[in-house]
Amino acid sequence: xSSLRLEQVWRTTTFRLTLLYGLVFALGVxxxxxxxxxxxxxxxTRRTDRILKTEANAIAHAAPGQIQASIDEALALNGxxxxxxxxxxxxxxxxxxxxxxxxxxxKQNGRSIETGPTPSFPANATLIGRALxxxxxxxxxxxxxxxxxxxxxxxxxxxxxxxxxxxxxxxxGLALSIRPLQRLRILQTAGQDxxxxxxxxxxxxxxxxxxxxxxxxxxxxxxxxxERLMSEVKGVTETIxxxxxxxxxxxxxxxxxxxESAQPNPGDLAQITAEIDVVLDRFRALLRISExxxxxxxxxxxxxxxxxxxxxxxDLYQPLAEVSGVQFxxxxxxxxxxxxxxxxxxxxxxxxxxxxxxxTGEGGAVSVSLRYGGGGPQIVVQDNGPGVPQAExxxxxxxxxxxxxxxxxxxxxxGLSIVTAIVRLHRFQLMLEDAEPxxxxxxxxxxxxxxx
Amino acid sequence: MPNILVIEDDPETSAQIVSCLTDGGFQVETAHxxxxxxxxxxxxxxxxxxxxxxxPGRDGLDVVRALRDADVDVPVLxxxxxxxxxxxxSGLRAxxxxxxxxxxxxxxxxARLEVLLRRHRRSAAPELMLQVADLVLDLVKHEAxxxxxxxxxLPTEYKLLEFMMRNAGQTLSRRMIFExxxxxxxxxxxxxxxxxxxxxxxxxxxxxxxxxxxTERGQGYVFxxx
Numbered sequence: 001x002s003s004l005r006l007e008q009v010w011r012t013t014t015f016r017l018t019l020l021y022g023l024v025f026a027l028g029v030x031x032x033x034x035x036x037x038x039x040x041x042x043x044x045t046r047r048t049d050r051i052l053k054t055e056a057n058a059i060a061h062a063a064p065g066q067i068q069a070s071i072d073e074a075l076a077l078n079g080x081x082x083x084x085x086x087x088x089x090x091x092x093x094x095x096x097x098x099x100x101x102x103x104x105x106x107k108q109n110g111r112s113i114e115t116g117p118t119p120s121f122p123a124n125a126t127l128i129g130r131a132l133x134x135x136x137x138x139x140x141x142x143x144x145x146x147x148x149x150x151x152x153x154x155x156x157x158x159x160x161x162x163x164x165x166x167x168x169x170x171x172x173g174l175a176l177s178i179r180p181l182q183r184l185r186i187l188q189t190a191g192q193d194x195x196x197x198x199x200x201x202x203x204x205x206x207x208x209x210x211x212x213x214x215x216x217x218x219x220x221x222x223x224x225x226x227e228r229l230m231s232e233v234k235g236v237t238e239t240i241x242x243x244x245x246x247x248x249x250x251x252x253x254x255x256x257x258x259x260e261s262a263q264p265n266p267g268d269l270a271q272i273t274a275e276i277d278v279v280l281d282r283f284r285a286l287l288r289i290s291e292x293x294x295x296x297x298x299x300x301x302x303x304x305x306x307x308x309x310x311x312x313x314x315d316l317y318q319p320l321a322e323v324s325g326v327q328f329x330x331x332x333x334x335x336x337x338x339x340x341x342x343x344x345x346x347x348x349x350x351x352x353x354x355x356x357x358x359x360t361g362e363g364g365a366v367s368v369s370l371r372y373g374g375g376g377p378q379i380v381v382q383d384n385g386p387g388v389p390q391a392e393x394x395x396x397x398x399x400x401x402x403x404x405x406x407x408x409x410x411x412x413x414x415g416l417s418i419v420t421a422i423v424r425l426h427r428f429q430l431m432l433e434d435a436e437p438x439x440x441x442x443x444x445x446x447x448x449x450x451x452x
Numbered sequence: 453m454p455n456i457l458v459i460e461d462d463p464e465t466s467a468q469i470v471s472c473l474t475d476g477g478f479q480v481e482t483a484h485x486x487x488x489x490x491x492x493x494x495x496x497x498x499x500x501x502x503x504x505x506x507x508p509g510r511d512g513l514d515v516v517r518a519l520r521d522a523d524v525d526v527p528v529l530x531x532x533x534x535x536x537x538x539x540x541x542s543g544l545r546a547x548x549x550x551x552x553x554x555x556x557x558x559x560x561x562x563a564r565l566e567v568l569l570r571r572h573r574r575s576a577a578p579e580l581m582l583q584v585a586d587l588v589l590d591l592v593k594h595e596a597x598x599x600x601x602x603x604x605x606l607p608t609e610y611k612l613l614e615f616m617m618r619n620a621g622q623t624l625s626r627r628m629i630f631e632x633x634x635x636x637x638x639x640x641x642x643x644x645x646x647x648x649x650x651x652x653x654x655x656x657x658x659x660x661x662x663x664x665x666x667t668e669r670g671q672g673y674v675f676x677x678x
Contacts, residue, residue, distance in 0.1 A: 280555050284639060299538060315608055319647040343537060347638045354641050
């Protein structure tokens with residue numbers, strides 16, 4: 001497996017989504033903290049103003065001669081490092097307190113202003129001014145750096161949390177994307193192997209049953225179909241080689257004999273014709289199978305009553321059974337309506353019944369019935385003939401298989417292959433069971449779901 | 453003598469069709485591709501046409517469509533190696549009258565052509581009854597009588613009898629019967645139809661009277677001509 005490049009990670013949906021979520025979340029956090037910042041700043045400012053006003057009022061209400069003393073007392077009580085109390089004459093000349101010059105922008109209406117450090121108070125300060133009844137000016141203030149520090153703390157929290165979330169989002173995006181990307185790589189490797197001709201290989205499926213697994217399962221299903229088709233094509237070639245060569249070789253030999261003999265024997269001619277007919281029959285069946293396989297799957301699908309199909313097939317074969325000395329019975333209760341191609345399904349049932357009658361022979365019994373199994377309605381064709389040996393049962397369902405028992409019986413011998421093709425087209429199930437004695441062929445008419 | 457146009461590109465098959473049609477008493481002309489065949493069919497009147505489905509020049513479906521577009525209502529028998537129902541349906545939908553799958557027995561071709569010719573000549577008036585010798589099939593009451601005696605028939609037997617009587621005097625192959633009566637188009641197996649015909653025969657024949665259904669070895673059956 002080659003290394004994963006950032007460019008590939010960037011293209012993954014997971015990564016992009018995680019990044020987007022990270023961004024949205026970071027914006028949310030920044031917004032929230034920004035709100036906290038603004039609110040707390042406003043609150044702190046107002047609170048300071050209120051305290052300053054209350055203190056100014058307390059001093060202003062002292063007796064006229066006591067104001068200086070009140071200022072000194074307040075300074076002694078609250079500390080001159082962080083608080084300002086000062087008294088100025090109406091012209092701005094200093095009288096008392098720890099602020100030596102009257103700030104020119106300060107109005108005496110109780111509104112606060114911010115000032116920078118001065119020689120008498122070396123820090124930023126919030127001040128309010130108040131005119132006393134005597135005309136003197138009272139200034140009360142407080143160190144503003146505390147508020148600024150709190151502001152700074154909030155601002156830092158804002159920047160750091162925003163950055164952290166962004167980095168975490170990016171990081172988890174990377175981490176989350178790398179896993180699926182690695183799994184995709186594994187699937188890709190398997191896919192390349194398959195494309196290279198290794199049709200036995202399957203897409204690996206994890207235990208998670210996630211979307212990648214679902215996709216891999218579908219691909220596997222597709223591969224199985226491809227593999228089956230490939231082996232069928234191989235099977236057809238082999239069938240033609242084995243099955244058609246034999247009669248053709250015989251015909252050739254017979255023709256050669258005719259050529260040699262002076263007088264053609266009508267019996268020989270009839271035999272040649274019969275041999276050729278077998279070949280043609282077999283070709284017709286092969287063509288029929290390929291036609292069924294090539295059909296647009298649902299082209300002939302209609303709501304179809306299985307009971308009607310069973311009854312029609314019975315109606316068609318009853319006389320044949322009678323003549324062949326086979327006891328024939330049919331049972332179907334009630335309509336069972338499913339989506340199917342009625343003509344093809346009838347052809348399948350006909351082939352099964354035809355086979356059953358042919359192989360059972362005189363004195364046997366054949367029954368056709370419609371019953372309801374766990375998996376849906378079932379069409380059952382049962383005989384008490386020789387049956388199919390356990391070992392051959394699987395192979396019989398394979399395309400173009402001709403069992404040993406077929407060789408002595410007339411016809412293409414491909415009837416079951418036609419049935420298999422039709423059943424597969426419907427995605428039904430065909431089961432061959434031992435009827436002890438005899439063969440029980442069951443078409444289970446429930447389309448198999450796509451599973452993984 | 454009925455004049456037939458054979459449109460078939462394979463010289464071997466063409467020669468075979470010609471020889472068995474000639475033996476069957478037809479006069480035959482041939483064309484080896486669709487274009488020429490169509491031109492021939494448009495320029496003069498034939499009694500029937502056999503038309504290969506896959507042709508060089510112009511496809512069989514195309515030819516029959518062009519014929520019908522030009523209002524030529526000559527019976528057309530389509531011949532094809534493609535036997536699937538879908539193919540059959542598209543052949544008939546394009547305007548073909550019958551559809552024969554390769555390989556076929558020469559006699560089957562002749563039999564089908566004769567049925568087509570007869571069907572074409574027959575008047576369009578609906579029939580109420582069919583009669584051959586003293587066998588009467590009442591198409592209204594769905595009842596068969598022979599010499600006044602009512603014959604009990606199962607529904608399938610009735611349909612089979614009606615099909616055979618409608619085509620009385622014609623050779624009917626097993627496949628034609630299977631298609632005409634059961635309306636299925638797969639290979640019905642060797643003796644399935646034989647058995648049905650045998651059963652019907654037993655019911656309609658009376659001892660002493662001549663048999664109404666004659667077997668043509670290797671070809672099919674003929675219901676006695678009325």
